[in-house]
Structure formats: C-alpha cells, structure tokens
Amino acid sequence: QVQLQESGPGLVKPSQTLSLTCTVSGGSISSGSYYWSWIRQPAGKGLEWIGRIYTSGSTNYNPSLKSRVTISVDTSKNQFSLKLSSVTAADTAVYYCARGQVYRYYFDYWGQGTLVTVSS
C-alpha cells in the first residue's frame, strides 16, 4: 500500500520561501507509471493544483503560481519537494502531496496534508 507523508515548517514569515517534502513509502517514486503532485486547500475552501513532477525531473506548474513554484525530486530518498517563494497570507493552506496516474489525470493516493500558516 502506497503512503505519502508531508513534512516541513508549519509557520512561514511573509516574503519568505515555503518548503515542504513528501516522503513516499510502499512503492518506488521512480516508477514511470506515475507523476507526483502538490495540491493545496485554504481553510474552508476548495482544492488548487500547484504542480507536478515526473521522476525524470520534468515539471508542470499551475500558470497562476508558476513564477513562484519549484518542485524537485530525490529518487535516492524516495521524496519530492515543493518550494513556494515570496509567500503571503493568501498562501496559508493545508498542503497535500499526491500521486497521479500517467495519462489518466487523476490522483489515486494522497498524503494526510500539512497546515502551513504564513504570518509574522
């Protein structure tokens, strides 16, 4: 059974960079059948896709966040990471990592989510 677990600081100051890591267990992140995504959800609101990465390192980002987002992968640690720069209070949300099926465009496994608050 694949499991994903987010980790990182729960509090980030405005204008700084938010950094999160997702550790994948129960399966290899190097499998070519999947891609790995970050999705966020502000309190009481809907879901927003942030971006994805293949194990090759190829990335795609939400156009609305593209200028501030970097997603990377470390296959040796079975992890992938998110960096979101120049954060504001609007970036306060629960951040989820998720596995997507190549060519199918859905997310079949999700992490439990981690709350990141942007505040001074």
Added chain:
Amino acid sequence: QSVLTQPPSVSGAPGQRVTISCTGSSSNIGAGYDVHWYQQLPGTAPKLLIYGNSNRPSGVPDRFSGSKSGTSASLAITGLQAEDEADYYCQSYDSSLSGSKWVFGGGTKLTVL
C-alpha cells in the same frame, strides 16, 4: 473561483438518492478530458471516489456512480447513509491558450438529514 462549477450544498434523507453536478467548458470536460470525483470527510485528505467518469476504485461501494455528458458530469449516491456526509469534489484537466493544469470544482457539502 473554480474552473469547474458545483452546487455549494446538497442534502438528502437516509436511503434517498442525491446527485451532484459538475459543469465545465470546452477547454476541460467538453474537450474530452475525463472527470474524477473525490470524497473528503471532515479533517481528512480527499479520497478518490470515481475515476475516468464512471469507474470505482476497489473498495468504493456501488452506491456511488458517475457519468459525463458534453461539458458536464454528475455524481450520484443512492441509498444515502450517515457516513456519506462529506465534501465532494470533481476534478478534470484544462488546456487553453493560458496554459494547462489540473482543475477542481469548488466542492459540494453533502448533508444527510
């Protein structure tokens, strides 16, 4: 505002049938991209409920079904149970001149009366 439009809330009594709509456009659902549905219980991560418009992952009861037509999709829940009270999200893929991205509906809160 979300690219896919869902009603904010629906409700039904135990045993009844409810449907949740998801309306998109020619750049996502209408372009032929599949619609997927997720169930989010309070305080938990979303869980895949329906994929590829109408397919259920292993373990999802057949009380849940999905369909797609044109630029819209629907999730139907029959034999409503108290444990079905949750938020439901539709999701698809959107490709336009402004870029490509995965998109979600705003979510629908299901209340079991």
